[in-house]
Amino acid sequence: MAVSQLIVDQLKKLGYLFYAAPPEDIFVEKLEDKKAFSVEVIPAFVILIVLEQLCNWWENKFSARFSANDAVTSAAQGMIMEIGGILTGGIGILCYVWVHENYRVAELPWDSWSTWLVTFLAVDFGYYVVHRAAHEVNIFWAAHQVHHSSEYYNLSTALRQSVLQEQLTFFFYLPLALFIPPQVYAIHKELNLLFQFWIHTQVIERIGPLEYILNTPSHHRVHHGLNRYCLDKNYAGVLIIWDRMFGTFIAEGEEVVYGVTKPVKTFDPFQTQFDYLKYIIKRFRRQKTWASRFGVLFKGPGWSPGKPRLGNVEDLEDVHAPTTVWNPEVASWIAFYGAFHFLVLAADYVAIANAKVVNGSFYDLALQALYVFFSLTVIGALFEGRERAKSLEVVRVVFYLAATQILPVFSFESRFGRSRGAFELSMLTIHALSLLFIVIQILKGRPLKKSNTLSVKQANYPGANGRINTCIPRETVDEEDPTEKATKTE
């Protein structure tokens, strides 16, 4: 391929992140012809994240705005969301197709710009509704809180997504199936989410008059904020006009503090995805009446018996910068090792994503997905400085070396369509050297942890302050379980 063609191709893919795609990509006749935009933009994700860190470094704010363990955890959740969607066969779009085929009242033409505009507005308004529900209904928040669980705010935060959210909320979009063709809907749904990548940054302050119409980095910083003025504001996807229309807009004011008030404090993917759900189940089982059990599931996260649907703002302590973030420090060699192996793992993820595109078998994909999930768990444990992570890493690397040679489902031939080449040789060498390296570390008894303290990004951490909808006021926990109080208020 000529260099100029390569540049045009990459620019086209970069455009997907800004809702810009050429007609041949957005006017497709069948759902099967739709491009896998989220896979195509992976190189752009990496390049933009690196560029953002160069800007942060230039502004002397690199360590305040970015941490590799947090970024890897965020990107890992994005992988898990995509793999979850692949394994569930895209239940949301399957239901959409079923409704469209059986109950449509009109069929908008798939190749018309007016359909494009109607779908753009309909999907974006749908996103506003779903997103607001995800903050105001506790069971939906159980999924969406994953996205808010980082205490940093940078481009990698955008990748931190819930594996459950689509499965729990897809039905909100089903009314669109009455008149919008599935492939048009699917394209806009994906572009809408991809647009939200670039707004997760502190590098861009304001973008002039576009702030009136578009969701921007400034507006979305507010959405991720814990400061009282930020609570339950700016739910927009692409257009901020919905927030302006429905009274949920507020402009960015004092410096934003990021995160949730019930922080998971872990890099473990299972806990990041499901700990809040476990917490809801625990609260549900403690309730004495069905009315309060219903409330735990369907009222706001800040609700408890006797309070308004969304809780009381007075229960919540206001939060102001500066604060500190949870960041266990590990030896620098392990931080590098973990980040490097996450990048190596991206090849295994892309193999799953591409196999889906060419209809890989469910069990083959599920086995590969289990390996990726296990690997992410081990990398998370390394970042937390857990000593058992070293032996788990030995198991993981030995499995990789054996499975790629013995098990057909893991072979390079079946996953990448080529074997015995430079790619296989480099991957095997990387894993063999890693095995040697980690065994040496075990024999030498080098500890993973540098210290067990909080890393000070800023000072004066106020503790578990709450937001009405998206966070749990401490009282919600404390009133119900005195033993939990002791641990939560440490």
Ligand SMILES: [Zn+2]
């Ligand atoms: Zn949100």
Ligand SMILES: [Zn+2]
């Ligand atoms: Zn966000």
